[in-house]
Amino acid sequence: MKFWRKEKSILYALHPEKIPASGARLTYTFGLGGIAVLASLVTLLTGVALTFYYVPTPTDAHASIILIQDVVSFGAVMRGLHYWGAQVMVVAVTLHLARVVFTGGYRPPREFNWLIGVALLVITLVWDFTGYVLRWDDGAYWAFLVGTNLLREIPAYGETIYRAIVGDAQIGANALLRFYGWHIFGLTAAGVFGIVYHLWRLRKDGGISRPVLDENETREFISRDELFFREFITSALISAALVFLTLIFPAPIGTAANLDAGVSDVRAPWIFLWVQNLLRVIPPLWAGIIAPMFVLALIIALPFLDRRGPGRAIWFARERWKPQAILVVIAIVLSALSVLEVWR
Numbered sequence: 001m002k003f004w005r006k007e008k009s010i011l012y013a014l015h016p017e018k019i020p021a022s023g024a025r026l027t028y029t030f031g032l033g034g035i036a037v038l039a040s041l042v043t044l045l046t047g048v049a050l051t052f053y054y055v056p057t058p059t060d061a062h063a064s065i066i067l068i069q070d071v072v073s074f075g076a077v078m079r080g081l082h083y084w085g086a087q088v089m090v091v092a093v094t095l096h097l098a099r100v101v102f103t104g105g106y107r108p109p110r111e112f113n114w115l116i117g118v119a120l121l122v123i124t125l126v127w128d129f130t131g132y133v134l135r136w137d138d139g140a141y142w143a144f145l146v147g148t149n150l151l152r153e154i155p156a157y158g159e160t161i162y163r164a165i166v167g168d169a170q171i172g173a174n175a176l177l178r179f180y181g182w183h184i185f186g187l188t189a190a191g192v193f194g195i196v197y198h199l200w201r202l203r204k205d206g207g208i209s210r211p212v213l214d215e216n217e218t219r220e221f222i223s224r225d226e227l228f229f230r231e232f233i234t235s236a237l238i239s240a241a242l243v244f245l246t247l248i249f250p251a252p253i254g255t256a257a258n259l260d261a262g263v264s265d266v267r268a269p270w271i272f273l274w275v276q277n278l279l280r281v282i283p284p285l286w287a288g289i290i291a292p293m294f295v296l297a298l299i300i301a302l303p304f305l306d307r308r309g310p311g312r313a314i315w316f317a318r319e320r321w322k323p324q325a326i327l328v329v330i331a332i333v334l335s336a337l338s339v340l341e342v343w344r
């Protein structure tokens with residue numbers, strides 16, 4: 001008996017004997033959830049390899065990355081795959097979210113899985129940010145300093161939250177060690193558990209959403225082997241793309257952080273460029289805390305702004321214009337702010 005046929009395993013649960021062809025169509029999901037799973041696996045496995053050489057102290061962190069990059073056998077490949085795996089994961093998760101909105105894939109009974117998905121989005125972004133900080137180069141250090149100082153802006157509890165996260169009155173060895181711990185253990189555990197639960201929940205909700213059949217229509221199915229074959233081809237293509245990116249565009253690293261130098265031309269990681277831009281024009285509490293929380297609250301609320309009819313799993317359904325319009329506005333505003341920040 002093959003391992004994915006064991007009735008109680010999660011692999012079996014995710015690969016039933018046959019699944020409706022409409023939900024498995026490439027032009028329906030674009031395989032984006034699956035690509036996010038694969039990218040997270042690549043990032044996780046290469047991350048384990050990096051821990052053998054990475055040293056989480058302010059004096060040695062940057063040097064240990066240079067060692068991985070220039071001396072350790074296959075170190076540059078491991079680091080490149082880790083970096084590109086993380087970038088692909090962020091992009092795939094974001095596009096997956098958009099796919100779910102534009103097809104109404106959050107409709108009952110899938111609202112709860114939407115909320116799990118939002119938690120996964122937050123985990124993915126924080127995972128990315130904590131990893132960026134570990135580089136301990138100029139850019140990472142200043143992003144760390146600015147990002148954590150925003151916590152101090154939170155009314156009443158700001159200083160307490162700052163101390164709990166940074167572990168001290170200012171950025172230093174404690175902060176780096178804490179972020180390392182969160183990156184390799186806390187967020188990894190939350191991410192793995194969240195993904196497994198999201199996938200289990202997908203099956204519990206009856207699989208991927210699909211159009212409601214008219215009376216005389218019959219549903220077509222694809223077999224487990226066909227699903228497995230499609231997953232294999234997608235995984236091979238994405239893995240090849242990751243290797244290609246790694247070989248052509250090595251993972252970036254700047255000069256070692258100089259704690260005495262001023263903020264010069266430092267840029268936030270690309271996912272937070274829009275916050276960096278906002279920080280130039282409105283007070284830090286609004287730019288760094290209230291605006292991101294507002295965007296997050298809007299995203300959480302999207303399924304609950306659309307109470308019409310059963311999920312028909314149709315792209316750009318007119319009756320679901322409200323959540324779609326809100327997502328488009330969020331995407332345009334955040335992209336415009338990010339592009340303007342790069343052009344400054």
Ligand code: HEM
Nearest residue numbers: 029032033034036037097105106114117118120121208209
């Ligand atoms: C680490 C991040 C994530 C992973 C690995 C993941 C994985 C998956 C996979 C494999 C599917 C099956 C269908 C597909 O590929 O589209 C799926 C469905 C779904 N995901 Fe995610 N997902 C993630 C994040 C999110 C986010 C950010 C949201 C939304 C906020 C979300 C909401 C949903 C919903 C509602 C479904 C069911 C959609 C339907 O049935 O049409 N997921 N997810």
